[in-house]
Amino acid sequence: MNPTDAIRPAHVEVSLGAIAQNYDAIRAHVGTASVMPVVKANAYGHGIVEVARHLMNHGAPCLGVALLEEAVVLRQAGITLPILVFGGVATRQIPQFIAHDLMMAASSIDKLRQIDEAAAAVKTKARVHLKIDTGMERIGVHWYNAEKLLEASLSFINVEVAGIYSHFANSDAADLTSAREQLARFLEVLEFYPKRGLQSPQRHIANSGGILQLPESHLDLVRPGIMLYGVYPSKEVPHTVTLQPALSWKSQVVYFKVVQPGSPVSYGATWQSDHPVRVVTVPVGYGDGYFRALSNRGQVVIRGQRHPIAGRVCMDQFMVNLEWGTAYNGDAVTLIGDGISAQDVADWAGTIPYEVLTNINSRVPRVYV
Structure with missing residues (x-):
């Protein structure tokens, strides 16, 4: 029986094969960088559980979401990959992040302290990615104040800094002046680690626009969102990766x-x-x-x-x-x-x-x- 016969006379058809093909094309394009598929907002309308499960089976190393609730849904569905939640973290949510083994964004010394205390209470380590604001003005410590946060992050014994990241505001534009300025600011912040002889956590800033237009931004990991689903982020970006709409x-x-x-x-x-x-x-x-x-x-x-x-x-x-x-x-x-x-x-x-x-x-x- 045709799977559409038993449902209402309207449906969305999702090609999981096309998503896997796009993932492979992105992975080939970014070389040694890891690829974190972004499955927030119900995998951009494609279905978060089904897409995440398919990508996990296809070999994706990790996933990105926006909300704690999205990550919990994935854990309840049996998704075992590392998951980073990009959004801001309310204090009351921290125990849930730890209980579900989720990575959270940390943008202040106070938040790191709260995470450290919550992890100590259950005798474990919490994993975080430090969020640096290089020009988006959404969440994250400003790049010019970031050194204090990075210094403090070294002192919390119940917190593992698994990554450090920022986010482009204009990487899908024809004029990349702003994006290049953001990248320069982020790279300046990252100098903290080699200056102290320390191994840097996983560094990432490239979204779909950065993947397509700014190869110098690929660093250790890239975060494809809309392009994973075969849609280019704007009409201005060059089609440097061939994509299949899913x-x-x-x-x-x-x-x-x-x-x-x-x-x-x-x-x-x-x-x-x-x-x-x-x-x-x-x-x-x-x-x-x-x-x-x-x-x-x-x-x-x-x-x-x-x-x-x-x-x-x-x-x-x-x-x-x-x-x-x-x-x-x-x-x-x-x-x-x-x-x-x-x-x-x-x-x-x-x-x-x-x-x-x-x-x-x-x-x-x-x-x-």
């Missing part, structure tokens, strides 16, 4: 009608035709994560042809203008795939492909191939 979003025609001239379609009466047209209804809407901003702007593929959305996208459905094209109930409708990329959808909606992918919510079933 996700397609499909639905079906569930209703067909002929709409007469002057008869508005959907909420707000924002679209009507001056001649008779064939209109079909598709059972997907902004309640699934298909943006309302695509109203009267987005396109889908039916029977190999692109057709525009007619009227406003509803919570659970939208309509498509076929003009006098042909379609029948049950015909496949492609929202992403068949020549429509996540970047296309982002352009129509006035956003970025990251938001397109992560906005597809759990109401849409995932099918893995």
